[in-house]
Amino acid sequence: MHVIIIEDEKPSARRLQRMLKSLNLQTQVMLHSVEEAVNWFQNNQHPDLIFLDIQLSDGLSFEIFEAIEIKSAIIFTTAYDEYALQAFKLNSIDYLLKPIDADDLTYAVNKYKERTPKKQAVTLDFNDIKKLLVNPLDREYKKRFSVKVGQHLKLINIDDIECFYSENKGTYLHTNEGRNYLLDNTLEHLENELEPKTFFRINRKFFININAIKDMVSYTNSRLQIELNSYNEQEVIVARERVKDFKAWLE
Structure with a gap:
């Protein structure tokens, strides 16, 4: 480069x-x-x-x-x-x-x-082609996540999650009950696992659930500040370059 x-x-x-x-x-x-x-x-x-x-x-x-x-x-x-x-x-x-x-x-x-398009040959097998032909509306997205609590595994339904966020090189989910759980996945990995009608990546640190939005307020530099129902550990800010897409997603 x-x-x-x-x-x-x-x-x-x-x-x-x-x-x-x-x-x-x-x-x-x-x-x-x-x-x-x-x-x-x-x-x-x-x-x-x-x-x-x-x-x-x-x-x-x-x-x-x-x-x-x-x-x-x-x-x-x-x-x-x-x-x-x-x-x-x-x-x-x-x-x-x-x-x-x-x-x-x-x-x-x-x-x-x-x-930037990658200059390399791409080889697809039959299953890959089938995935490309699937109607996005028919696609299966993640319905639950398993998290580790001590020596136990706990299942959390997607509807109970307010947001996903990154902090100190870790990725967490935050529930409606105000609990935080560490995940093995990165936010980039979650891009293809979350239902796009429900979850939106507002900046490099947050995916938020549309059903968890409590309030939205204008913020500096043409950004938006989001208040979620229970999450209050960091400011939740829609990045300036994402505001237009975010508003379209809300509608």
Whole structure:
């Protein structure tokens, strides 16, 4: 994967480069101004992914797009949130506010990878083809989860679950009775197991049950804060990029 960083603050650029290295992403080029970036794009093959600061030393990075047609995917990195709408009009994957959080960066990179077609042959057997042809309305979703309580296993019906959430590298379910249970699955694994009409992933940490929503309130940066019937251990926030889909899901 060809990755570049455009950032006028060299310490910030080096920090981001180290963070990306920990995610096995090597940055071949670092640029520091609008002029330098325009010259580079005019004379080089465009990268797969750009980490782009918005306020550069000689202007806003949006000026780059006025001079050059760029089809690379972009993850914006900035200390300001007022440019979010303008950023999302471009080919942007995410909008990270400085100082960049490692979890937010990981989420953004994974989002890019999920949106990028994998260049490999795919072999399907007959059972795989049957699964693809199944009407989504006829699909069987998870109806219960088994959780470990001491030396015992407990079955919890899906209708009794308010939400699934991740915390400290663990995945938990929260019941209507206000109990939390550790699961072996990740939230990513749950994507294909939960009935999409009932459960929605509002951000990288939460799936919520539509029947458990008690209240919804406008929150900063065009987000929504959700109040569930009994869960109150963390703020439950619909991510900005998920708000539109969330509203459609509610209807």
